Amino acid sequence: MEEISRKAVENFEGQTREEVPDDEDSKRTLMPWKSQITIRSLVASVFIGIIYSIVSMKLGLTTGLIPNLNVSAALLGYVFLKTWTTVLQKLGIKTAPFTKQENTMVQTCAVACYAIAFGG
Helix, strand or coil: CCCCCCCEEECCCCCEEEEEECCCCCEEEECCHHHHCCHHHHHHHHHHHHHHHHHHHHHHHHCCCCCCCHHHHHHHHHHHHHHHHHHHHHCCCCCCCCCHHHHHHHHHHHHHHHHHHHHC
């Protein structure tokens, strides 16, 4: 079995990333887990979680059905964070690019919010 080699790579903010082989030909870098949890992803997940909690409770109390909002939470998270970074860049504020890890965190937190709201 081939041993996976990993090395640290510096990105534009000076943070260390870990280089992980994705395919035979290409490599991708992952940020450390502490830098994947950002303020903008927390704000987006709370905002989307509140909206989905209200929707989930309303549908649960009126129809008894629990909607599965995982995909729409990921899409709304992407739209929210992409709009946020675009607006800040147009205002001349330098921001870090939006990452897949942030979108995953937004989806996970938003789904957890509405699941807790419905389940109690």
